[in-house]
Amino acid sequence: MTRQVWFSFKPVGLDAGVRHGSLTLTGATAEALRVPVTLRVFDIDFPAQPRLHVGGWEYTDGTMYGVTAQNREPLIEHLRSRYVDSPWATAGVLGYPQFDGAGSIAKEPATEPLDTWVARWPQARCYHVFCNVRDHIAGTKIGHPLFEPKVGAWIRFWVAHCRTLGIEPHQLSLLLVDEPGSRAEDETIIAWSQAIKAAEPDVVIFDDGTRPQERVLPDILAAVDIICPHRPRLLEPEGEAVGLVRQQVEAGKRLYFYSCMGPARLLDPYAYHRLQAWSAFEHGGEGSFFWAFGSSSGDSWNEYVSANTAYTPLFMSRDAVTPGKHMEAIRQSVGDFEYLCMLRDRVADLEANQPNHPLLPQGRALLAEAPQRVLGAPGATALKWEDQKDTTIADGVCIEIGEMLERLK
Secondary structure, three states: OOOOOOHHHHHHHOOOEEEEEEEEEEEEEEEOEEEEEEEOOOOOOOOOOOOEEEEEOOOOOOOOOOOOOOOOHHHHHHHHHHHOOOOOEEHHOOOOEEEEEOOOEEEEEOOHHHHHHHHHOHHHHHHHHEEEOOEEEEEEEOOOOOOHHHHHHHHHHHHHHHHHHOHHHHEEEEEEEOOOHHHHHHHHHHHHHHHHHHHHOOEEEEEEOOOOHHHHHHHHHHOOOOOOHHHHHHOOOOOOHHHHHHHHHHHEEEEEEEEEOOOHHOOOHHHHHHHHHHHHHHHOOOEEEEOOOOOOOHHHHHHHOOOOOOOOOOOOOOOEHHHHHHHHHHHHHHHHHEEEEEEEEHHHHHHHHHOOEEEEEEHHHHHHHHHHHHOOOOOOOEEEOOOOOOOOOHHHHHHHHHHHHOOOO
């Protein structure tokens, strides 16, 4: 059986510079094989906390989509080690209270589901909940005089409880309706958002709709804080999606991207998983999400017998999690995004404080051209693994950025 062996380096504490070495492979009968290795450490410091938000609807508050009681902790540790900072939970962690006749809370909801989930992700930067709301709360319809008071009482209770867990309102992100496909669903989002914002204006409303022009209206734009369109739609030739995203970002919306295609094993880790972060940077975004980190196919080691599409970028069984190239590409994209942000910040600092720096024009030019050198390369929008493309371009551009950052110190 022919297999690949991957080596990764974490040069924490190493001085900058180039180091040379080799790997020696020996077997029972074959002649020893010596493989030269060169490690270069740039004279720059990455932040301990990367900027890119990464998430994947893994729903570790329960056991679903391949998450079990046995593999849940290994999965969380695996994701955290790859810079996933935006975990997802189902609506059950923000249960509804019992209300009295005036719309106030008569009996508080159970807090244990939220407490347990948050305890599993103590260092997350954002906590995302798919609320899956309908046109009512506890039987009170949108438009009824008690609808807004009930929603307000509900969200005030949970914001107060989140604060006891060290979570501020801006760290709580609510997906009200998943992939809204109609004006009626937009109106549900609008009604809930207005009621939530009236009570707790800093809670974040997250939206993963990719709307046509006729549904990008002022009321839905006002209702959401983060737009998270489907990136593959933006790659379609002669589509309107890119222009609509720019329009919404210019209107002040925060931007994430997500992708939802499968089976994951047929998708190119480079074009599909890694380059999404480059698209986020190019369009002024801050997040890269994927459906989904859980395995809806059950056991990743025999996906041929599954009745469901396998989306997970890693390999899951009932009791274990194994790294995969697709998840490693997501991890690497976090570093790519940081390279780009560090160059952007350094250029901006020089423009403000050293406008005559001799290398500023070169730094500015590299910043301007870097995203399209990667995203505009032949085959970069072809998302299947079988599609031909040069997958070394992003590495090359990152090395150029590293070298430029060293020179701009």
